[in-house]
Amino acid sequence: MTRVCLIEDDAIMGEALVERLTLEGFAVDWRRTGRAGLAALRETGVELAVIDVNLPDLSGIALFERLIASRVDLLPTLFITGYGTIEDAVRLLKLGAADYLTKPLDPGALIDKLRALAATSAPRRDVRQEVSEHERLGISPAMCRIEAELDRLARHPQTPVLISGESGVGKEVVARALHRRQCPQAPFVAVNCAALPETLIEAELFGHERGAFTGAERRRPGVFEQAGAGVLFLDEIGDMPLALQSRLLRVVQSRQLTRIGGVEPVEVGARLVCATHRDLAALVRAGHFREDLYYRVRVLEIAIPPLRERPEDILWLAERFLAEHGARFPDERRRLEAADRQWLLNQPWPGNVRELQHTLERACILGQGERLRLRSTDTALAETSLRQQTEAGERATILAALVEQDYRMTQTAARLGISRKTLWQKMKRYGLSRTEDAG
Incomplete structure (x- = not known):
């Protein structure tokens, strides 16, 4: 049974959460103040923590900072708050929190997150001690989960990995993070399959022997050989010509290749990491990507969410x-x-x-x-123009109401649904008076 420390000062919410968590199979230690919660978290046996940010004696953030100062290993911790802001979330996640939820709280979402954390019940490592701030992928829960996945993937260096996500999300950054974890001293070779001419991509990937074709004056190793025992990153794999996909499949399956114009097989030691912003399953259905290659390169898949x-x-x-x-x-x-x-x-x-x-x-x-x-000049001009149009429309509306009500302030304000004070301020702002009545 997973033991959860709940730090919540609200009696009604605390009782409800204790009841729900107990029904879901958790053992709950409920504390109502920050100091009492801090003492409980310092004890052995607690596996997860749920902390309200707003506590009567000290904030949940201050509590967490004290916890960090007093121990090396951080418990997986969820924060709950009724005053959540992105700035608070950034600060908590930078400190090492697992996630945060805002009130009104969804108990189902809380249970799901706790179960996911309990599945990896070992104390959460202090990421900042192992990975420099420059090397981190992000502080959002999604990117922290990807970092944890990379740690596991690095232990299986021969299994291909597929990284998917929209353009610009940082697929190569994730590939390099895997490389740092797996084989930092070995080469990292990146190739954009969409940028290479179709006539050159085969020689670029697999290399060629001297005299294999016109202009091949010497033997040249392909990127598989250049990567050695490191990582070969094939970006935009969905744009690889269909004719080459069968040859890539053979290399992935046999971990051997034959250079163009060669006869002797060459061992492939590099890990293959592919990336795409396209829907490979849709390409398979359309006949533009081999189904067998699709299943071979996505044995392990990392999906990067958009920013x-x-x-x-x-x-x-x-x-x-x-x-x-x-x-x-x-x-x-x-x-x-x-x-x-x-x-x-x-x-x-x-x-x-x-x-x-x-x-x-x-x-x-x-x-x-x-x-x-x-903001760019064009954006600033567009926003200025929009603001001017909005103000002109408002001025015309107020003027029409004033004329309709014969400039009687109380009736005009009621007609517009604003106070007399607001009406007066807007009239002053727009320079409105009886002289504006042209009719």
Whole structure:
């Protein structure tokens, strides 16, 4: 039975959670203050923690910081709050929290998350001690789960991996993270299958012997051989010509290849990591991708969610990109202001992490002092135009109501559904008076 420490000061919610967790098979130790909870978490036997951020004596964040200072291994910890913000989530996840939930709380979601954490019931390692901040993939729960998956995948170096996700999510970044965990001293070779001419891709992948074709003046090893015992990253595998897919399948299955113009087999020691932003299953159904190759390269699959689905990473990545830019260009050290943060969180980021990075690079270059210039001139002009149109429409509406009500303030305000004070302020702002009545 998994033992959960619940730290919640609300009596009604606490009793409800204890009852539900007990029915679901958890052993619950309920504490109502931060200090009592801290004492319980320091005891042995507790496997999971659920902490309310707002406690009567100290915040859940402060409690967690004290816990970190007092022990090396962190328990998998979920936070619950009625005042959740992205900034709070970023701070908690940076500290090492497993996840957070906002009130009104969905008990089913809480149970699901606790069961998922209980499945890996070993104490959560302090990621910051093992992976530098620069090497981390993100602080969102989704990216932390991917990092944990990479640790397991690194122990099986001969099994192919497929990384899927929209363009710009960082598929090569994840592939390099796997390489660092598996074989940091061995080569990492990356090839974009969509960027190579179809006439050259076979020689690029498998190499060729001298005289194999016109212009082949010497033997050249392909990328499989160049990768040695490291990692070969084939990006945009969905764009590989169908004719080459059968040969790639043979290499993956036999772990041997034959150079173009050669007869002797060459052993392949590299791990194959493929990536695509396309739906390979749909390509298989359409006859554009071999079904047998599809199942062979996706023995292990990592799906990277788009940036819009992990907002916790947006500000974390932004701070990281700003720090990197400032390190390269000390006279262009910028910082995020509150308005910048909100603007970043409001963007859909169709280009994902790549778009975010380019946006911040431009904002740093065009900024002044410590201030960024996040919005482009076109965007600023469009927003100004929209604001002007909105204000012109509002002014016309108020003027029409004033004329209709013969400039009687109380009746006009009632007609517009605003207070007399607000009406007066808007009239002053738009310069409205009886002289505006042209009729």
